[in-house]
Amino acid sequence: MNVIQPIQHPGKPAAATLGLVDVDIHPRAKSIEEFRPFLSARWWEHLTTWGMRQRHGYTGGQPPFPKAQPMASRRDAWPPGGTPCSDLDFMRFQLLDNYGTDVGILNPLQPSGQGDRNNGFSAAMAHATNEWQLEAWLRKEPRLRGSVVVPYEDSAASAAEIRARAGDPNFAQVLMMSRTAEPAGNPRYWPIYEAAVEAGLPVAFHAFGYSGWAMTNGGWPSFYIEEVSEHATSCQNQVISLVVEGVFERLPGLKVVLIECGFAWMPSVAWRLDGHWKHLRSEVPHLTRAPSEQIRDHIWVSTQPMEEPERGAHVLDICEWIGWDHILFATDYPHWDFDDPREALPGIIPPERRRDIFGGNARKLYGF
Amino acid sequence: MTSPDPALRAIDCDVHPMPVSLRSLSPYMDAFWADQVVERGMTGLDSQSWPIGSPKTIRADWRDAKGRGASSVEELRAQALDPFGVDIAILNPLYGVQLLFNEDMCRAFTRALNDWVRAEWLDRDPRLRASIVLPMHTPEQAVDEIERLAPDRRFVQALALVMGEVPLGRRQWWPVFEACVRHGLALGIHAGSAYRHPQTSVGWTSWYLEEYAANQQAFQSTLASLVTEGALGKFPALKVVLLESGVTWLPAFLWRLQKVWKGVRFEVPWVDRLPAEIVRDQVRLSAQPFDAPADGVGRILDHLRSEEMLLWASDWPHWQFDGNDCIPPGIPARLLPKLLRGNALATYPRLAPTGAARQGDAA
Amino acid sequence: MIAGPVAEIPPGGRKLVEVGEGRRVVVFNLGGEFYALANRCPHQGGSLCDGIRTGHVTAPEPGVYSYERRGEMIRCPWHSWEFDIRTGKSWFDPRRVQVRQFPAHVEKGSALVEGPYRAETFPVRVEDDYVVVEA
Numbered sequence: 001m002n003v004i005q006p007i008q009h010p011g012k013p014a015a016a017t018l019g020l021v022d023v024d025i026h027p028r029a030k031s032i033e034e035f036r037p038f039l040s041a042r043w044w045e046h047l048t049t050w051g052m053r054q055r056h057g058y059t060g061g062q063p064p065f066p067k068a069q070p071m072a073s074r075r076d077a078w079p080p081g082g083t084p085c086s087d088l089d090f091m092r093f094q095l096l097d098n099y100g101t102d103v104g105i106l107n108p109l110q111p112s113g114q115g116d117r118n119n120g121f122s123a124a125m126a127h128a129t130n131e132w133q134l135e136a137w138l139r140k141e142p143r144l145r146g147s148v149v150v151p152y153e154d155s156a157a158s159a160a161e162i163r164a165r166a167g168d169p170n171f172a173q174v175l176m177m178s179r180t181a182e183p184a185g186n187p188r189y190w191p192i193y194e195a196a197v198e199a200g201l202p203v204a205f206h207a208f209g210y211s212g213w214a215m216t217n218g219g220w221p222s223f224y225i226e227e228v229s230e231h232a233t234s235c236q237n238q239v240i241s242l243v244v245e246g247v248f249e250r251l252p253g254l255k256v257v258l259i260e261c262g263f264a265w266m267p268s269v270a271w272r273l274d275g276h277w278k279h280l281r282s283e284v285p286h287l288t289r290a291p292s293e294q295i296r297d298h299i300w301v302s303t304q305p306m307e308e309p310e311r312g313a314h315v316l317d318i319c320e321w322i323g324w325d326h327i328l329f330a331t332d333y334p335h336w337d338f339d340d341p342r343e344a345l346p347g348i349i350p351p352e353r354r355r356d357i358f359g360g361n362a363r364k365l366y367g368f
Numbered sequence: 369m370t371s372p373d374p375a376l377r378a379i380d381c382d383v384h385p386m387p388v389s390l391r392s393l394s395p396y397m398d399a400f401w402a403d404q405v406v407e408r409g410m411t412g413l414d415s416q417s418w419p420i421g422s423p424k425t426i427r428a429d430w431r432d433a434k435g436r437g438a439s440s441v442e443e444l445r446a447q448a449l450d451p452f453g454v455d456i457a458i459l460n461p462l463y464g465v466q467l468l469f470n471e472d473m474c475r476a477f478t479r480a481l482n483d484w485v486r487a488e489w490l491d492r493d494p495r496l497r498a499s500i501v502l503p504m505h506t507p508e509q510a511v512d513e514i515e516r517l518a519p520d521r522r523f524v525q526a527l528a529l530v531m532g533e534v535p536l537g538r539r540q541w542w543p544v545f546e547a548c549v550r551h552g553l554a555l556g557i558h559a560g561s562a563y564r565h566p567q568t569s570v571g572w573t574s575w576y577l578e579e580y581a582a583n584q585q586a587f588q589s590t591l592a593s594l595v596t597e598g599a600l601g602k603f604p605a606l607k608v609v610l611l612e613s614g615v616t617w618l619p620a621f622l623w624r625l626q627k628v629w630k631g632v633r634f635e636v637p638w639v640d641r642l643p644a645e646i647v648r649d650q651v652r653l654s655a656q657p658f659d660a661p662a663d664g665v666g667r668i669l670d671h672l673r674s675e676e677m678l679l680w681a682s683d684w685p686h687w688q689f690d691g692n693d694c695i696p697p698g699i700p701a702r703l704l705p706k707l708l709r710g711n712a713l714a715t716y717p718r719l720a721p722t723g724a725a726r727q728g729d730a731a
Numbered sequence: 732m733i734a735g736p737v738a739e740i741p742p743g744g745r746k747l748v749e750v751g752e753g754r755r756v757v758v759f760n761l762g763g764e765f766y767a768l769a770n771r772c773p774h775q776g777g778s779l780c781d782g783i784r785t786g787h788v789t790a791p792e793p794g795v796y797s798y799e800r801r802g803e804m805i806r807c808p809w810h811s812w813e814f815d816i817r818t819g820k821s822w823f824d825p826r827r828v829q830v831r832q833f834p835a836h837v838e839k840g841s842a843l844v845e846g847p848y849r850a851e852t853f854p855v856r857v858e859d860d861y862v863v864v865e866a
Contacts, residue, residue: 218532
């Protein structure tokens with residue numbers, strides 16, 4: 001039985017007095033036909049023959065670590081006749097209208113082509129995904145903004161796609177996946193960040209993708225539960241790389257958002273870098289500011305999946321250390337580890353902080 | 369207070385003897401391998417995890433005239449044991465034997481390293497104990513080496529690197545854990561890589577600072593493996609010691625793992641207790657380095673929710689502090705008896721004195 | 732209150748009922764026996780009625796799967812927390828995390844027309860059986 005039950009009391013969380021901005025929604029096409037208008041015949045042919053080819057073993061969208069739920073989604077998020085978040089009306093009903101969302105940012109996942117082994121195809125799909133966002137979602141629903149999907153393993157093509165979208169208010173940020181083929185701060189990716197800064201767009205790293213390396217630095221894990229844990233660790237490595245490679249020194253205007261990577265680990269990463277930078281400064285003369293300062297100034301985190309310390313009050317320490325103004329609310333709709341806006345932020349967080357997390361910080365970052 | 373009160377009789381859980389070159393180990397190899405070293409021009413197995421020139425590998429005032437260090441017991445005494453008032457120190461050699469791809473060479477050189485430690489360190493100072501460096505090509509090899517050296521009770525731990533080829537929780541390693549438990553050895557997992565994989569799951573780092581930092585992530589995925597594979601549950605008597613991990617990553621890691629486990633438990637149904645409880649029971653961490661500013665230490669200790677988990681170490685000769693300030697600043701004085709000695713005694717069964725208890729040690 | 736005719740909730744089935752003031756209860760039929768749980772997951776309020784019924788897997792040791800009680804656990808459609816339909820207790824912390832359970836049993840229509848259960852929501856036929864929930 002999958003009868004969708006209307007929620008009893010639709011509306012914003014009481015503390016969202018600066019509005020509710022959801023920085024992580026995952027729209028999905030009903031079928032790959034939706035991309036056809038935006039692909040050349042050559043790449044449409046490629047898509048329908050070969051499909052997505054990620055840096056792992058399976059075809060057809062089957063991930064190497066099977067999800068815990070079908071399509072990693074809430075079981076009640078399947079619209080009649082469709083896959084989760086493939087139907088705008090249903091998404092409005094279950095998410096935007098239900099929670100009084102003022103702005104929602106779309107982060108399309110596969111079949112966006114990101115991380116595909118074929119760079120040309122990846123570029124074509126990224127472009128098509130951006131057109132599809134406009135056509136199927138952004139032009140129809142004023143509360144939504146899109147992300148500029150880029151074929152990040154080809155930084156020149158990525159920069160071109162960003163430049164093509166610069167100035168379009170429909171797009172709020174550039175989207176990358178968190179598991180890139182080399183650490184995100186590596187110079188090969190710098191053209192992407194340069195283009196993003198030029199366009200005035202933050203760069204978001206969303207958990208996932210397949211780097212092509214073993215999923216941990218000590219080899220391949222066995223379980224999906226390990227993979228979920230590892231989204232946090234790979235994101236940590238990306239933060240470390242961005243800082244240590246001097247990306248923020250080079251691009252003081254760059255803003256980075258980490259989505260669905262968790263956030264409670266951030267202080268320990270910042271402290272680790274500060275502590276050991278002190279002893280290793282001679283290796284990295286290009287770093288003129290403490291890593292923790294760079295993180296504090298340049299990196300935002302999203303709340304989902306909301307950390308659940310054994311002692312609830314401990315989350316206050318984490319938020320204090322990260323900086324209350326750098327925390328952005330996200331639902332991750334329609335995924336199974338979705339955070340309900342009215343439940344996920346513990347009441348122990350003071351109302352004015354929740355207000356900023358729900359909307360104030362995102363408005364400031366994105367200019368909404 | 370940042371250096372130990374000698375009256376507390378500190379146990380230093382992480383010091384690193386460093387062979388000058390591969391020739392240092394030759395006397396402990398059989399003839400074939402000793403000759404191979406010479407004939408093939410093999411000079412050294414210094415690991416990129418610890419570049420000799422890195423300021424962090426050997427503290428400047430601990431370097432010898434040739435720029436190396438930590439190659440003799442005399443240096444250890446003068447630089448660490450005496451100034452820090454150390455009662456017992458555990459040697460964890462990090463020489464790059466576990467990086468070798470030839471499994472026979474790896475076994476031979478690892479044996480030689482362990483025998484070098486025994487002859488040139490353990491035999492020269494009664495305060496010293498050591499880890500059995502494990503050849504990690506196969507579990508059988510590792511078990512053999514444990515069986516070979518376990519009769520010498522000065523070996524208190526079996527040692528693997530945190531970044532190996534296969535996650536350490538995997539079932540193939542369980543004969544190693546079984547051997548550890550049987551012999552009363554802790555399982556030590558130390559920062560560093562065998563370079564079967566890049567330092568991160570997203571590839572090779574450019575800078576050593578990145579690489580050194582990446583150990584923090586390795587400990588998380590290793591601990592995730594040990595918990596979710598059920599290794600800790602299967603061997604409830606096993607104590608796992610995470611060495612030179614930085615410590616402060618642990619609470620956030622547990623919060624996430626535990627949250628996910630509540631919903632995905634069916635994937636690993638043998639994990640039938642809260643992961644945080646399993647870890648607090650069986651996992652210990654050396655507290656050098658302790659990645660936190662002094663004013664954050666109190667909160668992080670609160671987040672850890674245990675006073676039994678931390679083991680003091682100097683991490684000699686790695687540069688983690690200056691002078692004799694070898695206790696991480698911010699650690700409350702009332703924790704020092706446990707941090708400096710009590711927790712180590714509880715973790716390493718072989719540290720307990722045989723016969724009548726020595727005066728001053730808690731039961 | 733009356734949840735509905737027994738025929739409406741066959742074995743393996745479930746029904747969501749309003750019990751007043753916006754509260755909802757989900758009634759399950761487990762092999763002919765009826766159990767009623769509050770419809771709200773204690774974690775973030777997910778609707779349990781939209782979750783899947785599963786079996787319960789335990790493991791005497793890693794790699795050995797002991798799978799039983801198929802259909803007797805309800806998993807929240809969101810974060811997948813497992814609750815025992817018979818008791819409302821969560822698997823991972825049965826002492827402290829549970830869903831409120833309401834007594835449920837079957838009554839004959841003939842008994843119901845005489846009260847004390849509310850029968851306003853639908854007509855009761857004397858010859859049918861009904862699931863009654865004390866909520």
